[in-house]
Amino acid sequence: MNRQELIEQIKEKQSFLCVGLDTDITKIPAHLLDEEDPIFAFNKAIIEATEDLCVAYKPNIAFYESYGVRGWQSLQKTWQAIPKSCFSIADAKRGDIGNTSNMYAQAFFDEAVSGMGFDSITIAPYMGKDSVTPFLDFEGKWAIVLALTSNSGSKDFQNFSNTDGKQLFEEVIDRVNTWGTVENLMYVVGATRGEAFLKIREHAPDHFLLVPGVGAQGGSLQDVCQYGMNKDCGLLVNSTRGIIYASNGKDFAERAREEAQKLQKEMALELIQAGVI
């Protein structure tokens, strides 16, 4: 999915919601455990209940990988179940030397080789340019690079400052900007620090930002929109636990839909207020 198509989806659905598929077998409804592939059965029901309310799905690869081969089978089926009208994000935090990053790009982008063709993948930038560019070299695919994350450890290195007071996450954005364009590059920016988006937008005014941390992690949608939204929206705001674990009974999919709808309505208001729609 290219940038223009993504923007059109956002306008059409009046939503910039990304639903996180961090599917944990210990948290899904008990009645699904009789299914042949409970994790996939859960994801399929969540996707069918929410696909008109969100513009993106983000499976967290660790939750599949932890089950080894059968986890990868669940992941592949989950990717197949994501409608092509939704932007798909492999939340994998990969990154290695050039030829190895190219293999990771094949794993998530090249359906003919790996069985999966996500639109995008999240990338850890520590190893620099040759660890990122192989993902950008895939026509029509996106690299979503970690900039300022929302976890407690984010301050350990991301705020490391040079002599000009420039912090590592700013250096990451400035350098990575020179390797790609707004058509194939996004950044991960955590929602827990709304005002941090002011600084992010100084460095990346036009890029889309993938924003985890709204809801269960404490970030405010209003703050994110106030400081982070641009004329094309420029935000994909992720919610996971608040949606997919809204209920662990037989009504889990309906309850997920209700929670997604609440967020979609808030997002529609934000898009109207900002003049995007």
Added chain:
Amino acid sequence: MNRQELIEQIKEKQSFLCVGLDTDITKIPAHLLDEEDPIFAFNKAIIEATEDLCVAYKPNIAFYESYGVRGWQSLQKTWQAIPKSCFSIADAKRGDIGNTSNMYAQAFFDEAVSGMGFDSITIAPYMGKDSVTPFLDFEGKWAIVLALTSNSGSKDFQNFSNTDGKQLFEEVIDRVNTWGTVENLMYVVGATRGEAFLKIREHAPDHFLLVPGVGAQGGSLQDVCQYGMNKDCGLLVNSTRGIIYASNGKDFAERAREEAQKLQKEMALELIQAGVI
């Protein structure tokens, strides 16, 4: 495998060689392509030909993941084929927020859940403490954290300096040191800059270092040993292409053994000169 057992293996084999299993189906001998699982068949032959000459094996996870489900099957069988007397390294460069890193730790450490129980995994530190500690919490397992890598992009962020002239890779080592011990923590330090080991050893005098970049990437074993070896050896030096692709004919395993033996002999000399054995 704990630190003492690793040191004993090094002394017994007179080797600190790690063989990288970056197994690429386009580079393996043609006669193996008739096997049910050519990648596994190749790895098994390489392991059987070299296991008395090296102390560690390091599958590069991207090379398996790129083939999706069947790649993970090859990886699982490869892990099973690594003798328990050899240290096993999942070269995965993982790292995410706490609960997600815990899932990655399960994927590579917890055989009961994932089917694989590597001794160690390589970790990207960008997300900070909670992205690293879940790996350290696994009893008897190791986190091998990226410090100073040998790829061309390593200078992009790893040399970012603060007002005291301290570079990011030094800050990484100093902080990560406080999260673990020499019993469960190693660092990745590329071999292409021998003198850089002087600075690394200021920050991590006693830790084991995993050293890629000797051989095909241009690093010198002598320089690495001169500046990086400590009283317990403290080095695992990786070689991949020079060993596993020494020949792509029917003699690939014998040729791999010959190349591994050359390195083992050089390493024995270094261990003797340094007084480790």
